[in-house]
Amino acid sequence: MSRMSAFSSPFMLGFDDIERVLDRVSKAANDGYPPYNIERLPKTDIQGDVIRITLAVAGFTRDQLDVSVEESQLVIRGRQIDDKTRQYLHRGIAARQFQRAFVLAEGIEILGADLKDGLLSIDLARPEPERVIRKIEISSGE
Numbered sequence: 001m002s003r004m005s006a007f008s009s010p011f012m013l014g015f016d017d018i019e020r021v022l023d024r025v026s027k028a029a030n031d032g033y034p035p036y037n038i039e040r041l042p043k044t045d046i047q048g049d050v051i052r053i054t055l056a057v058a059g060f061t062r063d064q065l066d067v068s069v070e071e072s073q074l075v076i077r078g079r080q081i082d083d084k085t086r087q088y089l090h091r092g093i094a095a096r097q098f099q100r101a102f103v104l105a106e107g108i109e110i111l112g113a114d115l116k117d118g119l120l121s122i123d124l125a126r127p128e129p130e131r132v133i134r135k136i137e138i139s140s141g142e
Contacts, residue, residue, distance in 0.1 A: 033098055034078070041123070049126040050111070053102065058118035059093055067113045067122060074102045074110065074122065 034055050041050040057065060057078055066077045080095040104124070111123040 033096070034100065036100065048128045051124045051126065053122045053124070055100065055120045055122075056118065057115070057120045059095070060115075060118075060120075062115055065115065065120060067110075067120075069104070069110060072104050072106070074104055074124070076100045076120070076122070 034057055036053060036055045039052050039054070041052055043049060053074075055076060060078050060080060064078055064080055066075075066079075068075050068077075077097070077099045079097040082095050105126070107127060107129065109125045109127070111125050113120060113122045115121075
């Protein structure tokens with residue numbers, strides 16, 4: 001049985017990449033670790049829309065976190081190394097690695113990242129796009 005795509009309409013041409021991105025995002029959304037928030041910050045004239053992604057990364061240091069842009073994705077990785085010198089009586093906070101990816105629209109800029117009180121915040125700017133209207137001349141076919 002083949003899956004019917006929302007982009008299979010004959011009026012939607014060249015959206016194959018978007019369909020692949022949606023498939024990738026739907027598979028990645030199943031893992032809930034680490035939890036995160038996405039918020040819109042107050043608009044400024046300088047940066048346009050600013051979006052903040054905040055991940056709860058308690059127990060991770062700056063050296064154990066990596067934030068990068070790979071192709072059109074913001075990828076956040078965390079890797080903790082088990083401290084063999086500690087002897088736990090109860091271990092409720094696991095030292096586990098993670099990877100969380102967010103697909104970025106064209107033109108999104110990463111403003112920076114900050115780690116404070118176990119929360120990793122990454123600010124992104126979405127500049128206002130220019131409206132472009134281009135007139136297409138119609139030839140007579142002669």
